Amino acid sequence: MKKSISWFHRFVILAAVVGVFHRAHAVSTTFWAINQFTTIQSLNGDTGAVLSSIPVPVGSGSAASIAVIGTTGYYTLLGDTRVYKIDMTTGASLGVAFTTSIAQSMNSIAVTADNHLWFAHGGSGAGNVLQEYDTAGTLLSSHLFPTSASSYRDGLVVFNGLVVANRGDQIGPYDMYSIPAGNGPLAYVAPAPGTPFITALGGNNGIAFNGVNFYISNEQTHIVTKYDLNGVFVSQANLPANSRYENWTFAAQDLGGVIQQPNQGNVPDGGSSLGFFGFSLMALAFTGRRRSAS
Structure with missing residues (x-):
């Protein structure tokens, strides 16, 4: 029988990926x-x-x-x-x-x-x-x-x-x-x-x-x-x-x-980018869970 990854484990993996993304785009002061x-x-x-x-x-x-x-x-x-x-x-x-x-x-x-x-x-x-x-x-x-x-x-x-x-x-x-x-x-x-x-x-x-x-x-x-x-x-x-x-x-x-561009109107802040990225990954994971369950 084909095993699927539990939602909990998917969440742990996604959190790790999002954390890596965040660290890679940390801004120095x-x-x-x-x-x-x-x-x-x-x-x-x-x-x-x-x-x-x-x-x-x-x-x-x-x-x-x-x-x-x-x-x-x-x-x-x-x-x-x-x-x-x-x-x-x-x-x-x-x-x-x-x-x-x-x-x-x-x-x-x-x-x-x-x-x-x-x-x-x-x-x-x-x-x-x-x-x-x-x-x-x-x-x-x-x-x-x-x-x-x-x-x-x-x-x-x-x-x-x-x-x-x-x-x-x-x-x-x-x-x-x-x-x-x-x-x-x-x-x-x-x-x-x-x-x-x-x-x-x-x-x-x-x-x-x-x-x-x-x-x-x-x-x-x-x-x-x-x-x-x-x-x-x-x-x-x-x-x-x-x-x-x-x-x-x-x-x-x-x-x-990521070096953002002034006065462009389409510049997301770092938090928005991170949130969108994490949300997208979790949506994909949820979709994958639905497919494996069907």
């Missing part, structure tokens, strides 16, 4: 930044707590922003074309990774899940660009910003063919741009620039995106502010007193899950 140009830190974006600290091995005093890929950090120095590497496990310098072609207002660095590194240069003219490199130092693309920035553009995040950046050193608000194919100029995503994507509470420094929320640094009042997928304020938390962070980034390996 830990990002990396450089404090006071001297110390590399990981922070919890929801609480503002410092989780770890590493001294900058080369260029302490002018180190600006860092991006992490695996156990390697890539960081910038203010106005320096060179990109430096650090072993995030030992804190040892790994020398110069490569050199960008533009020194103009060199500051912010961002990373995407494909391990590409992005650099936003401020100022005006031909140097006011977004550059994309691989970790070997190959220039993959270059895109002119539509408007100039006052000095350093120290707030930058890149995802899904989009850019969100501030308008200069501690100058908001934050606008969204689309990245064209090839080396074409960036284009504002409406309703920017008339209506910016995010208007922060002040400070207007670094910005990071974990696929669900944006986190913005306010170095004037030492807080981190959190915004949802569409730039709506969610919460804020205190940062260490006297801290100063330029751009900050989530590690590339923490961006490998």
Whole structure:
């Protein structure tokens, strides 16, 4: 006689599958930044707590922003074309990774899940660009910003063919741009620039995106502010007193899950996706039980 799996055992199996699905799509709240140009830190974006600290091995005093890929950090120095590497496990310098072609207002660095590194240069003219490199130092693309920035553009995040950046050193608000194919100029995503994507509470420094929320640094009042997928304020938390962070980034390996798209109207939240997935599996199991019983 053919045996069928009991409803209880089906439920246990489905719960395990849903649990795996949930863990695979967990969202990180830990990002990396450089404090006071001297110390590399990981922070919890929801609480503002410092989780770890590493001294900058080369260029302490002018180190600006860092991006992490695996156990390697890539960081910038203010106005320096060179990109430096650090072993995030030992804190040892790994020398110069490569050199960008533009020194103009060199500051912010961002990373995407494909391990590409992005650099936003401020100022005006031909140097006011977004550059994309691989970790070997190959220039993959270059895109002119539509408007100039006052000095350093120290707030930058890149995802899904989009850019969100501030308008200069501690100058908001934050606008969204689309990245064209090839080396074409960036284009504002409406309703920017008339209506910016995010208007922060002040400070207007670094910005990071974990696929669900944006986190913005306010170095004037030492807080981190959190915004949802569409730039709506969610919460804020205190940062260490006297801290100063330029751009900050989530590690590339923490961006490998589902990166949601702002302002699309069809973006489910993580809980909805999980619930729908689990419900669908249980419906299938129930159908299978009905068939085996008939």
